[in-house]
Structure formats: C-alpha cells, structure tokens
Amino acid sequence: MNKLILRGALALASVTILGGCSEKASFSPAQQSGTDPTLPSPQRYLTPPMQVPKKAGWTQGQTPKVADGLQIERIASGLQHPRQLLVLPNNDVLVVEANSPGTEPVTTPKQLIAGLVMSRSGKSAEGGNRITLLRKQAAIGGEWEKHNFIENLNSPFGIQLIGDSIYVADTDRIVKFPYFSGETQITASGVELADLPGTINHHWTKALLASADGTKLYVGVGSNSNITENGLAVEYRRAAVLEVDVASGGSRIYASGLRNPTGLQWEPTTGKLWAIVNERDEIGPDLVPDYLTSVQEGGFYGWPYSYYGQHIDIRVMPQRPDLVKTAITPDYSIGSHVAPLGLLMSADNALPPKYHNGAFISEHGSWNRSPLSGYRVVFVAFQQGKPVGTPTPVITGFYSEDEKHLYGAPVGLVEDKDGALIIADDVGNSVWRVTSLARQGS
Amino acid sequence: MNSVARSDRSVVATAIYGLLNPIPFGFFVATLIFDIVYANTAVIMYAKSADWLITLGLLFAVIPRLINLVQVWITSRQFSTRYERLDFWLNLLAIVAAIFNAFVHTRDAYEVVPTSIWLSVFTVILLSIAHIVTALQPASKREHVHE
Numbered sequence A: 001m002n003k004l005i006l007r008g009a010l011a012l013a014s015v016t017i018l019g020g021c022s023e024k025a026s027f028s029p030a031q032q033s034g035t036d037p038t039l040p041s042p043q044r045y046l047t048p049p050m051q052v053p054k055k056a057g058w059t060q061g062q063t064p065k066v067a068d069g070l071q072i073e074r075i076a077s078g079l080q081h082p083r084q085l086l087v088l089p090n091n092d093v094l095v096v097e098a099n100s101p102g103t104e105p106v107t108t109p110k111q112l113i114a115g116l117v118m119s120r121s122g123k124s125a126e127g128g129n130r131i132t133l134l135r136k137q138a139a140i141g142g143e144w145e146k147h148n149f150i151e152n153l154n155s156p157f158g159i160q161l162i163g164d165s166i167y168v169a170d171t172d173r174i175v176k177f178p179y180f181s182g183e184t185q186i187t188a189s190g191v192e193l194a195d196l197p198g199t200i201n202h203h204w205t206k207a208l209l210a211s212a213d214g215t216k217l218y219v220g221v222g223s224n225s226n227i228t229e230n231g232l233a234v235e236y237r238r239a240a241v242l243e244v245d246v247a248s249g250g251s252r253i254y255a256s257g258l259r260n261p262t263g264l265q266w267e268p269t270t271g272k273l274w275a276i277v278n279e280r281d282e283i284g285p286d287l288v289p290d291y292l293t294s295v296q297e298g299g300f301y302g303w304p305y306s307y308y309g310q311h312i313d314i315r316v317m318p319q320r321p322d323l324v325k326t327a328i329t330p331d332y333s334i335g336s337h338v339a340p341l342g343l344l345m346s347a348d349n350a351l352p353p354k355y356h357n358g359a360f361i362s363e364h365g366s367w368n369r370s371p372l373s374g375y376r377v378v379f380v381a382f383q384q385g386k387p388v389g390t391p392t393p394v395i396t397g398f399y400s401e402d403e404k405h406l407y408g409a410p411v412g413l414v415e416d417k418d419g420a421l422i423i424a425d426d427v428g429n430s431v432w433r434v435t436s437l438a439r440q441g442s
Numbered sequence B: 001m002n003s004v005a006r007s008d009r010s011v012v013a014t015a016i017y018g019l020l021n022p023i024p025f026g027f028f029v030a031t032l033i034f035d036i037v038y039a040n041t042a043v044i045m046y047a048k049s050a051d052w053l054i055t056l057g058l059l060f061a062v063i064p065r066l067i068n069l070v071q072v073w074i075t076s077r078q079f080s081t082r083y084e085r086l087d088f089w090l091n092l093l094a095i096v097a098a099i100f101n102a103f104v105h106t107r108d109a110y111e112v113v114p115t116s117i118w119l120s121v122f123t124v125i126l127l128s129i130a131h132i133v134t135a136l137q138p139a140s141k142r143e144h145v146h147e
Helices: A002-020 A109-121 A321-325 B011-020 B022-041 B044-075 B082-104 B115-136 B140-146
Strands: A070-076 A080-085 A093-096 A128-137 A144-151 A160-162 A165-171 A175-177 A191-195 A206-210 A216-221 A240-245 A250-257 A259-265 A272-275 A290-296 A332-336 A342-346 A357-365 A376-383 A394-396 A408-415 A421-425 A430-435
Touching: A070 A128, A080 A430, A093 A421, A109 B044, A144 A394, A160 A206, A165 A206, A165 A408, A206 A259, A206 A342, A216 A259, A240 A259, A272 A342, A290 A342, A332 A357, A332 A376, A332 A421, A342 A421, A357 A408, A357 B115, A376 A408, A430 B115, B011 B044, B022 B044, B022 B115, B044 B082, B044 B115
Parallel strands: A080 A408, A259 A342, A342 A408
Antiparallel strands: A070 A430, A080 A093, A093 A128, A128 A144, A160 A165, A165 A175, A175 A191, A206 A216, A216 A240, A240 A250, A259 A272, A272 A290, A290 A332, A342 A357, A357 A376, A376 A394, A408 A421, A421 A430
C-alpha cells in the first residue's frame, strides 16, 4: 500500500510540475523584429511563463554598457522611480518620478501571486509623485543639480511644454502649470485641463505629446486589462490615443485598438504621429510582438479582438469580426514582450551619424518570457519616414549575464540641447546621459 | 494521530474531518454553476467568482484530505475497508482535477471556456460517486469511519 501512496504523491507532484512548466522562446528578438515579423501559433497555459530578475541596483561606478563610439555618465541618482523626461528651452531636464497609483483591486487569486513574483524586479517600487529638475553644473561634470520642481502629483507620466505652460498627465487628468524660464520650482497649484480615464488603472501611464502648433495634446491611454479579463465595460476610452483640445480641454478618441501606447512622437520628415505599443501577454514567449507604428486618425489597431492585423484572440467574448476586418497591421515589430516605454524620434543629434534619422526606443523588459527580452535601448533607422532594418542595440547591460539580477531598466528618452541622449532608469533610480566619444566635452 | 497501535481513530481528527470535509464539495458545485453561467453570458464577474470558489474549495480540502490519508493508509490501516480506500482514491482524483482546474481558471477572460466546465463536472461527479460509495458501505463496517 505504501507504493500506492507513493504513486498518489507522484501524480500530485507531476500536476504541480505541469502547472509550473514553461516553454522557452524559439525566436530571438531580432528574428521577430522588423516590418514583417513571423508569428507562431498562440499557446494555452496552465500558468504563464514567468522570468523576473531580482532587483540589485547599480554598484558604485557601475554603468550600463553603450555601443562602440559612445560613452555614458550618470547625471542623477537617488530618484524615486524616474519615468519620463522633458528638456526645457534652457537645457534644464525635468524628471517625472512616479509609479502605479496602486488602485487596481485584487479580484483574482492569480493577481496575488503574480504581484509577488513581479515585485522582485523593483519595477513596482513606490513612485515619488513629483517632478525633479536637473540642471547641469558649470564645468565640473558629475551629477547635475537637483531641485524639487513640482510635488504632490498623482502618478504622473507624460509631460509637455506649450508656450509658458507645462502640461502634466497625471493618471486621471491633465494638469496645467505656469512656467517661467529659469525657475527651479513651481509652487502654484495646477489647473485641470481635462480628465482622463482613471478607474482601476491596470495600465496607469498616460503618455503626452503636444502638436507642433500647440493647439492639441495627444494622450496614450493603456487598456484596463491584459485581454479584457476585467470586462469590456472598463475599457471605455482605453487602449486608445485621445486628442485633447488645449484651448477648451475637450477630447475625442483619435485612434483605438492600441493596447498600451506608452510613447508618442512626431516623425520629423513627414510630421506624422507615431507610437510605441505594448501588446498582450500569456499566449506564448513569441507572442505578441510589441510594435512601433504610425497612428492614423480614426484608425483601429486590433486590441482586444485581434493582434498584428487580423490574428483573432479567442480570449475575447463576444468576438467582433466586423472590427477585426478593419484592424490596421502595425508598421514595425520591436520584438515580443520587450515592453517599450520610451520613444524618441531624432533627425539629428550629437551621436555618430548612424544614430541620426530614426527612433530610439527604450525597452523596459519582459516578465512573460524566457529568456529575458528587452532591458535595453535600441535605435531603429528611418528612410523616407518609415522604419527599416532591425533594431540596433545602443545601451545594454541592465541585467546580469545569468539573467538573475536587475541593475536598472530604461524608460523615458530625450535629447538635450547639446544633442546628447538622456535616459531615465526607474529600477536604478538614476538618469543617464549618452554622448559621442568623438565629441568628448560637448 | 500518534496512536498507531489503537484500532479506533482520534476523536479530534475525526471531528475536524467531519467539520471541514463537506465544505469543498459545496465550493466545487458552486464553481461548476458559475462556470456554466460564465460560458453562457461572458459576464466576467462569474469567471472571477468561479476562480475564487475553486481556490477556496482547494484550501478547505487540504486538512480533511490529509486526515483521510493518514487514517485510511496509516493509523487505521488494518481496519480500513475497501469502501474507504475507494473513497480515498475518488477524492484524490477529484482534487487533482480541481488543481488542474484552478490553473485553468487563472487564464484570462474567455480562454477558460470550455475546459473549466469539463473539469468542474469531472470533480463534482467523482465526489458524488465517493459519497455514494460511502453510503453503500455496510452499517457494521461504517462504524469505524465515523467513530
């Protein structure tokens, strides 16, 4: 009979192993990036594959690695989850420090467990809910001066300057602050311009981009779920780019079906709106590629009903074949689960010429994939206003070689007035500045 | 349950078993009902409710299943009947199906359908048969079980 007990125990153990098994990715991110990515069939899991490196932070003197011909320096440390950046006309750099408002209720047992695993990475650390101003110190290199610029915000992310007003996208509204050139602190309380979808906030970031003439603000609003597991009702005005009229605060849906548009930019040669979008999880390590796409007015990009054009997602009920027919295929795949959180279109800068005319994209890094993907900044070259080739790594070395420890994770990207690339790092709580080796001292 | 030499069973263990053992069956029946309602309505509340129900059912099953395991195979082994052994195996299978089902329930939205329903049906049927098997046991032998 002991044999029987043993057999029973073995059966139970095999169940646990089956439940915990996960398949490795079969495509490399490079194979799955570009204008025509290969998409495998979706898989069903008992538990989604998870690989999350543990937060280690940067040690003294340790930096991310940069590509040949570049150098990197830390210009700020000790920040509280720095996410987005904005360069002011006087070359001061604003750093938005924030993280999720933590308003998503736990409504399934899975959230309890997944939350515990994912918090290992340091990506869920508490945000500062403030904006810090960095000012370059005359002559002496090293870290820049830090000033508390705006405080008491509500999970801010996007930030834009139009004329003498700074617009900050809190998780639930756009707030306008008066700005006087050269000041290092705003004490005036902000005025609300428009409210933004703020319930649950499964995806809480609100990316922000002003039109060239300053009359409109474009807002990237993420979905309220991975794939409608919180119901369709909470997805109102979600997974969309909203257009807000700066004069009146009135808004409309500019484009939809974009699961989590975390970065918006104007393509300099055509003047078209482009976005980076985080696609859905849990149907395989090589699905669905996150993408970079031009955003057409009134365009529908698939979420939740389909992905990458007309690939149906069976997890959504009811299905909408009528909408799927209209779904636009994105322009360019960045790779599955890389989690793009920062986008910078740059026509010209002080980096070597191969980094001109293209898009820098920061990849915050995967949790739903093994081996890890993302955790780097890449450059995608553009020709005639369209992305070409595969992404070139620019900044790497954010995790240890054994994929167990995480030093940092890149988010916001901007170019300062000297043409250097500035990167916010929300796990390393730092801001980095990349310059060309050839132009040292610029 | 350190009284291996005794023929009768621990009063405390039997009492705890009697209190906790009926609970999982109720949870699993409720899971089945909510699984069917979700499959028919696609209202997400029912999917999430079923997810909690099966998880709680499994948590409540841990202690009575361990007590049963020890009583049937260790402490009262020489007195346990084939009805009790069959009851044990039926319960074990039902729990294995429910564990699979709990993982299936972690899937997002409509991906749980239809696997969730089949596994819920399987669990409820196995436990129902186990109850019938226990009821079929001759009264003279049943005394051991509920002493």
